[in-house]
Amino acid sequence: MSESSTISEASIGRLPLYLRVLAEMLGQGIATASSETLAAATGVQSSLVRRDLAQFGSYGTRGVGYSVTSLQDELQRIVGATRTWRVVLVGAGNLGQALVRHSGLSAETFTVVAIADISPDLVGTQINGITVTHQHDLAATVAATGAELAIIATPAIAAQEVADALIDAGVMSVLNMAPTTLHVPPGVNVRSVDFTQELQILSYHEARRDFLGAPQRNRNDS
Amino acid sequence: MSESSTISEASIGRLPLYLRVLAEMLGQGIATASSETLAAATGVQSSLVRRDLAQFGSYGTRGVGYSVTSLQDELQRIVGATRTWRVVLVGAGNLGQALVRHSGLSAETFTVVAIADISPDLVGTQINGITVTHQHDLAATVAATGAELAIIATPAIAAQEVADALIDAGVMSVLNMAPTTLHVPPGVNVRSVDFTQELQILSYHEARRDFLGAPQRNRNDS
Numbered sequence: 001m002s003e004s005s006t007i008s009e010a011s012i013g014r015l016p017l018y019l020r021v022l023a024e025m026l027g028q029g030i031a032t033a034s035s036e037t038l039a040a041a042t043g044v045q046s047s048l049v050r051r052d053l054a055q056f057g058s059y060g061t062r063g064v065g066y067s068v069t070s071l072q073d074e075l076q077r078i079v080g081a082t083r084t085w086r087v088v089l090v091g092a093g094n095l096g097q098a099l100v101r102h103s104g105l106s107a108e109t110f111t112v113v114a115i116a117d118i119s120p121d122l123v124g125t126q127i128n129g130i131t132v133t134h135q136h137d138l139a140a141t142v143a144a145t146g147a148e149l150a151i152i153a154t155p156a157i158a159a160q161e162v163a164d165a166l167i168d169a170g171v172m173s174v175l176n177m178a179p180t181t182l183h184v185p186p187g188v189n190v191r192s193v194d195f196t197q198e199l200q201i202l203s204y205h206e207a208r209r210d211f212l213g214a215p216q217r218n219r220n221d222s
Numbered sequence: 223m224s225e226s227s228t229i230s231e232a233s234i235g236r237l238p239l240y241l242r243v244l245a246e247m248l249g250q251g252i253a254t255a256s257s258e259t260l261a262a263a264t265g266v267q268s269s270l271v272r273r274d275l276a277q278f279g280s281y282g283t284r285g286v287g288y289s290v291t292s293l294q295d296e297l298q299r300i301v302g303a304t305r306t307w308r309v310v311l312v313g314a315g316n317l318g319q320a321l322v323r324h325s326g327l328s329a330e331t332f333t334v335v336a337i338a339d340i341s342p343d344l345v346g347t348q349i350n351g352i353t354v355t356h357q358h359d360l361a362a363t364v365a366a367t368g369a370e371l372a373i374i375a376t377p378a379i380a381a382q383e384v385a386d387a388l389i390d391a392g393v394m395s396v397l398n399m400a401p402t403t404l405h406v407p408p409g410v411n412v413r414s415v416d417f418t419q420e421l422q423i424l425s426y427h428e429a430r431r432d433f434l435g436a437p438q439r440n441r442n443d444s
Contacts, residue, residue, distance in 0.1 A: 081425070174424075200303065201235060
């Protein structure tokens with residue numbers, strides 16, 4: 001698929017957004033969608049929607065738009081959602097345990113097959129039917145379970161060491177939930193989720209609002 | 223601060239990254255940092271680091287670099303990290319409860335002051351010392367606690383209604399953890415965290431890897 005060398009990370013990053021909106025449309029019984037409809041639902045400009053989807057080989061029909069099911073099928077194939085991805089979770093504290101129980105990780109596409117932690121209180125116990133293994137045995141755990149993707153939900157200080165061990169064990173895709181920047185060799189993909197950073201971006205805007213004296217919504221205008 | 227009208231969202235989005243790296247440098251006793259050092263630690267190009275920091279009023283000293291403490295002070299002031307932001311959490315399921323107990327939300331900058339849910343099993347109970355109120359009483363909860371930022375950790379189907387209620391109650395900044403796109407009026411800031419979307423981006427790359435037959439790391443080469 002020659003597309004993979006030319007498609008921007010930004011376009012790839014919008015794929016899940018399109019998939020989410022398409023699923024919502026299907027749930028509402030919507031059969032076709034124009035790029036304008038997709039734009040309104042995703043917040044992406046309609047010209048960019050058309051360019052993104054064309055890059056992924058979907059062009060729609062002039063005057064009709066895109067078939068919602070066809071587009072969903074095509075995009076699901078492209079993101080690999082037509083098969084199950086085996087996920088190893090490292091770090092089974094509050095956040096890790098919440099993730100294991102989250103609907104997104106018990107779905108058909110992503111399934112947690114292994115959980116590792118360093119705490120003697122957790123190793124050997126079961127979480128959601130999976131026995132927690134020791135973080136120092138990651139190579140054996142990955143080999144035994146065939147885990148392909150990893151989620152790191154350890155404290156920040158442990159995250160790099162865990163990432164190194166995962167990569168040594170052959171895992172090339174890491175979702176980092178630890179509040180630290182991971183350094184990985186070329187070819188390894190890392191995505192980071194840090195809600196404290198997102199809160200800082202919100203507080204940046206709130207601080208500006210206070211400073212600029214922008215009109216505040218009246219708390220009693222509902 | 224006229225900067226706020228011209229600084230791009232992308233630059234603002236990198237601010238927390240700089241702050242995280244500066245905190246790590248301080249922890250390691252590093253007093254000054256060049257833009258190249260900051261670039262290596264954050265993964266941002268050094269020319270972009272210089273441009274970002276200049277936009278925020280920090281220029282460093284030629285041949286020396288940036289004072290880590292001064293830069294941290296300046297950026298913390300800009301993101302509003304020099305005061306405490308009151309946060310209301312809506313949705314106290316597994317994920318919501320994990321967030322309340324997360325270190326990032328018990329820090330000085332962000333503190334959860336209110337928790338709301340719709341479940342009769344949760345309303346009236348205490349989580350981390352906070353009594354859970356009913357989701358239908360958000361206006362009263364926000365007014366009573368002075369919550370400024372909100373985190374939505376409800377199921378997707380409830381998220382828009384909750385966002386509307388929060389905005390009616392005067393909250394202008396929302397961190398959305400529900401897997402759905404929120405539609406909000408101008409002036410309201412929404413940041414979204416969706417780890418399932420991040421996993422889809424990783425599986426996109428894994429699927430390409432399989433398809434292209436790119437060299438796999440040997441699972442036993444560690």
